[in-house]
Amino acid sequence: MSQKTRGILSAGLLTAILAGGGCRNGGPVGGTGKEADAPASYSEISEALRSEGLRSENAYALLSDLVRVSGPRLAGSPGAAAAVEHMRRVMDELGFETWLEPTTVQHWVRGEETAEIVDRTGRIIDSLTISALGGSIPTPGSGGITARVIEVASFEELDACGSSVRDAAVFFNRPMDRTLMETFRAYGEAARFRTEGPSKAAGHGAAAALIRSVTPRIDDFPHTGMVGYDPAVAKIPAAAVSTEDAEKLSVSLKEDPGLRLRLRMSCANLDPVPSANVIGQIRGSDKPGEIVLLGGHLDSWDLGVGAHDDGAGCVQAVEALRLIQACGLKPRRTIRAVMFMNEEFGATGGLDYAAAPGRKNEKHIVAMESDRGGFLPLYFGVGGPPEARGKFAAHEEVFRSLGLSGIRAGGGGSDIGPIVRQGAVPMGFVPNGQTYFDLHHSGRDTLDKVHPRELELGAIVLALASYIASEEGI
Amino acid sequence: MSQKTRGILSAGLLTAILAGGGCRNGGPVGGTGKEADAPASYSEISEALRSEGLRSENAYALLSDLVRVSGPRLAGSPGAAAAVEHMRRVMDELGFETWLEPTTVQHWVRGEETAEIVDRTGRIIDSLTISALGGSIPTPGSGGITARVIEVASFEELDACGSSVRDAAVFFNRPMDRTLMETFRAYGEAARFRTEGPSKAAGHGAAAALIRSVTPRIDDFPHTGMVGYDPAVAKIPAAAVSTEDAEKLSVSLKEDPGLRLRLRMSCANLDPVPSANVIGQIRGSDKPGEIVLLGGHLDSWDLGVGAHDDGAGCVQAVEALRLIQACGLKPRRTIRAVMFMNEEFGATGGLDYAAAPGRKNEKHIVAMESDRGGFLPLYFGVGGPPEARGKFAAHEEVFRSLGLSGIRAGGGGSDIGPIVRQGAVPMGFVPNGQTYFDLHHSGRDTLDKVHPRELELGAIVLALASYIASEEGI
Numbered sequence: 001m002s003q004k005t006r007g008i009l010s011a012g013l014l015t016a017i018l019a020g021g022g023c024r025n026g027g028p029v030g031g032t033g034k035e036a037d038a039p040a041s042y043s044e045i046s047e048a049l050r051s052e053g054l055r056s057e058n059a060y061a062l063l064s065d066l067v068r069v070s071g072p073r074l075a076g077s078p079g080a081a082a083a084v085e086h087m088r089r090v091m092d093e094l095g096f097e098t099w100l101e102p103t104t105v106q107h108w109v110r111g112e113e114t115a116e117i118v119d120r121t122g123r124i125i126d127s128l129t130i131s132a133l134g135g136s137i138p139t140p141g142s143g144g145i146t147a148r149v150i151e152v153a154s155f156e157e158l159d160a161c162g163s164s165v166r167d168a169a170v171f172f173n174r175p176m177d178r179t180l181m182e183t184f185r186a187y188g189e190a191a192r193f194r195t196e197g198p199s200k201a202a203g204h205g206a207a208a209a210l211i212r213s214v215t216p217r218i219d220d221f222p223h224t225g226m227v228g229y230d231p232a233v234a235k236i237p238a239a240a241v242s243t244e245d246a247e248k249l250s251v252s253l254k255e256d257p258g259l260r261l262r263l264r265m266s267c268a269n270l271d272p273v274p275s276a277n278v279i280g281q282i283r284g285s286d287k288p289g290e291i292v293l294l295g296g297h298l299d300s301w302d303l304g305v306g307a308h309d310d311g312a313g314c315v316q317a318v319e320a321l322r323l324i325q326a327c328g329l330k331p332r333r334t335i336r337a338v339m340f341m342n343e344e345f346g347a348t349g350g351l352d353y354a355a356a357p358g359r360k361n362e363k364h365i366v367a368m369e370s371d372r373g374g375f376l377p378l379y380f381g382v383g384g385p386p387e388a389r390g391k392f393a394a395h396e397e398v399f400r401s402l403g404l405s406g407i408r409a410g411g412g413g414s415d416i417g418p419i420v421r422q423g424a425v426p427m428g429f430v431p432n433g434q435t436y437f438d439l440h441h442s443g444r445d446t447l448d449k450v451h452p453r454e455l456e457l458g459a460i461v462l463a464l465a466s467y468i469a470s471e472e473g474i
Numbered sequence: 475m476s477q478k479t480r481g482i483l484s485a486g487l488l489t490a491i492l493a494g495g496g497c498r499n500g501g502p503v504g505g506t507g508k509e510a511d512a513p514a515s516y517s518e519i520s521e522a523l524r525s526e527g528l529r530s531e532n533a534y535a536l537l538s539d540l541v542r543v544s545g546p547r548l549a550g551s552p553g554a555a556a557a558v559e560h561m562r563r564v565m566d567e568l569g570f571e572t573w574l575e576p577t578t579v580q581h582w583v584r585g586e587e588t589a590e591i592v593d594r595t596g597r598i599i600d601s602l603t604i605s606a607l608g609g610s611i612p613t614p615g616s617g618g619i620t621a622r623v624i625e626v627a628s629f630e631e632l633d634a635c636g637s638s639v640r641d642a643a644v645f646f647n648r649p650m651d652r653t654l655m656e657t658f659r660a661y662g663e664a665a666r667f668r669t670e671g672p673s674k675a676a677g678h679g680a681a682a683a684l685i686r687s688v689t690p691r692i693d694d695f696p697h698t699g700m701v702g703y704d705p706a707v708a709k710i711p712a713a714a715v716s717t718e719d720a721e722k723l724s725v726s727l728k729e730d731p732g733l734r735l736r737l738r739m740s741c742a743n744l745d746p747v748p749s750a751n752v753i754g755q756i757r758g759s760d761k762p763g764e765i766v767l768l769g770g771h772l773d774s775w776d777l778g779v780g781a782h783d784d785g786a787g788c789v790q791a792v793e794a795l796r797l798i799q800a801c802g803l804k805p806r807r808t809i810r811a812v813m814f815m816n817e818e819f820g821a822t823g824g825l826d827y828a829a830a831p832g833r834k835n836e837k838h839i840v841a842m843e844s845d846r847g848g849f850l851p852l853y854f855g856v857g858g859p860p861e862a863r864g865k866f867a868a869h870e871e872v873f874r875s876l877g878l879s880g881i882r883a884g885g886g887g888s889d890i891g892p893i894v895r896q897g898a899v900p901m902g903f904v905p906n907g908q909t910y911f912d913l914h915h916s917g918r919d920t921l922d923k924v925h926p927r928e929l930e931l932g933a934i935v936l937a938l939a940s941y942i943a944s945e946e947g948i
Contacts, residue, residue: 050655051653054655055653178927179525180528181875181876181877376850379879401655403908405879432850434850434925434927434928435928453690457908
């Protein structure tokens with residue numbers, strides 16, 4: 001259908017929204033007389049979504065409430081459980097259809113953790129700011145591990161160290177390459193040492209692994225993340241060290257290669273616990289069994305409160321639905337917000353969502369994931385066949401009016417991966433990623449790092465994209 | 475000339491830069507053997523500029539030094555004078571040709587300033603966070619002004635108030651429209667009340683003017699800026715009030731319209747003082763009389779340290795030259811950094827630069843101004859005839875590789891306005907403007923609000939654009 005004739009939003013409502021009065025929950029306000037019955041174009045709808053969103057900056061209020069109620073939301077933690085209850089209640093109060101779907105999550109807990117540099121006599125030279133990697137085993141006994149330190153910057157260097165690695169602590173000091181424009185690529189290259197490094201070190205007989213935090217900044221925040229133990233070798237304790245201390249340790253080791261690391265960590269892997277994906281939706285008026293999915297992950301790391309990663313993605317999905325509702329739009333297809341559980345610890349939420357019995361009679365036409373932080377949206381990526389991209393590219397000017405540079409190939413994410421494999425077209429806006437890894441997986445991922453306006457812009461473009469998908473189909 | 479054959483940067487130097495060793499000041503490093511003599515494409519040059527820039531993040535170091543040395547740099551202040559000496563010294567040390575060009579600046583000083591809300595009996599109800607507008611006259615005597623408060627949100631409302639305005643304080647409480655995507659447009663609409671409001675109020679006989687700070691945020695920072703007195707009416711004292719206190723005052727006035735404002739300000743307009751534009755350049759090897767100008771303004775408001783406005787633009791111009799030099803590039807035309815004085819208080823620096831005797835034998839082909847904050851560059855605007863834009867659009871992919879969405883029509887700025895009127899093509903990158911007015915002209919414009927990487931990206935795109943302009947001409 002043409003852009004000019006689509007949309008339920010009436011000109012009367014549009015006038016009311018643009019006059020600054022905002023939208024009433026649940027339906028059109030005003031709208032009497034002839035103009036009020038004129039259908040709205042996507043351009044007018046975009047204007048209404050933008051006006052209501054930027055006026056209210058409600059996504060930030062949702063995020064503020066979430067992090068206040070839950071604190072950190074490590075999968076299996078009380079914070080994660082509180083977040084599940086809270087987000088369902090928030091969506092109930094907004095009048096969405098809501099439910100929970102079960103998923104079981106690994107339950108790892110952080111304990112005490114200390115790292116000291118000692119000389120050959122056992123005298124403490126310095127302490128390091130560290131953080132156990134998620135899933136790491138603890139150090140043995142109460143004394144922990146004291147071991148020689150072997151610094152490497154690549155797996156090739158590790159291999160070249162030969163038998164000297166035995167019983168040593170391997171210190172992977174590979175900086176994230178900040179000269180790359182694509183910070184996610186630089187992250188991927190450096191994060192390999194966190195995910196694969198510990199087991200590669202263990203394969204050479206190492207006693208522990210210390211990983212330079214995967215961030216381009218030099219500061220004293222450790223950045224954690226999952227360790228990926230290779231089942232073929234023994235597990236060894238693994239921790240991230242702040243970049244400041246990584247630099248310091250590297251200098252110290254050059255001065256005295258005989259220095260030792262004394263590492264104590266009491267983290268533990270407990271029994272898996274039941275948890276849930278949190279779901280809310282606006283049912284489609286015409287084709288309710290066709291689903292447009294908006295998703296983020298509700299779990300976070302424990303060092304901050306996961307404001308950007310991925311509280312932002314969760315509240316943007318909820319806010320996108322709220323904007324659609326507040327502007328009186330009645331989508332033809334169902335628009336569904338899914339807050340996936342456990343992205344950080346195995347992504348079971350995404351797998352269980354795709355495999356759930358409820359999916360049998362549903363067809364997911366589109367899945368959008370926001371999991372790159374609540375920063376300024378730069379462009380929209382659309383995956384799947386070229387025709388899918390064409391559906392949105394036809395309305396590129398409307399996306400441009402929201403500050404995006406346009407529609408490009410792309411889209412995807414770990415939580416929506418399983419449903420995309422069942423046929424959903426992956427989509428998503430790509431935000432400014434230049435500063436994300438400053439705070440990713442660290443104690444800096446807090447509410448004050450999120451800008452209310454930039455966060456809201458993400459919700460607005462998700463609302464527009466999901467509404468167009470619901471009207472046009474794929 | 476084709477992209478493949480331009481550029482002095484050799485493949486040998488490129489290899490050295492990309493290997494992470496950085497560039498040596500003043501010329502190519504390495505570069506022996508056959509590959510070393512191969513000319514570099516703009517794509518390779520862009521890669522070298524980006525690599526050196528993002529590795530060093532040197533623009534931030536320059537900015538950090540500037541604000542440490544100068545503090546706030548209000549035109550005519552000791553801070554501004556210190557900034558002039560400092561930036562010239564910095565450019566001397568980098569080996570650029572440097573000089574100062576005189577400009578005379580208005581010298582306004584802020585004094586004590588207080589605003590209280592008192593009831594009819596003179597009892598103090600509340601105090602307001604205010605800041606005198608730049609150029610404002612002081613309040614009379616030691617007691618200041620105590621006056622009824624008339625709140626208006628438009629000039630039409632003011633006109634409708636009639637004779638009640640006489641001897642009152644007019645409170646312009648027009649919020650910046652945060653529902654607009656274009657924050658500079660929203661700023662322009664609201665800033666009219668700051669520039670024109672005081673004299674419009676004075677035209678109705680008002681005794682003082684209080685302006686809601688021009689920012690989309692609700693906080694307790696006043697945002698100052700120039701008052702534009704109309705010579706046809708009496709000058710009255712004028713101040714900005716924080717948005718939090720504007721909201722509070724508005725509520726209080728609804729409860730008790732008889733409340734009075736007691737305003738005391740001891741600001742003063744002193745005699746004009748001599749100051750200077752600071753200039754540094756790399757002389758063109760082939761056409762030194764043709765100039766590619768990069769500019770920012772060195773003066774700032776006094777409430778913060780002008781880190782974004784416009785310390786960022788100044789250090790980006792210097793860093794762009796440094797990057798060109800560090801990568802061993804020898805521009806055909808002269809590339810010149812100009813730190814204009816007095817943008818905030820009448821833009822005399824830009825006027826005097828264009829009118830200076832030194833301009834007689836020069837032809838400015840391009841002028842780029844960075845004065846929208848040191849945020850993520852989004853696209854490059856090129857003004858002038860369409861052919862000028864075409865010169866850069868031909869290399870759009872290279873700009874895209876630096877994260878820009880492309881080349882668009884646009885470009886300009888108040889400091890380069892006079893030289894553009896003499897024929898220079900205006901250009902400039904447009905950065906993310908979504909958060910700029912949070913801090914603009916306020917005490918929040920401090921170094922910690924600037925991100926080293928985003929600031930550097932601006933310098934890198936300026937370096938690339940100015941180098942292309944120097945090679946290709948206009």
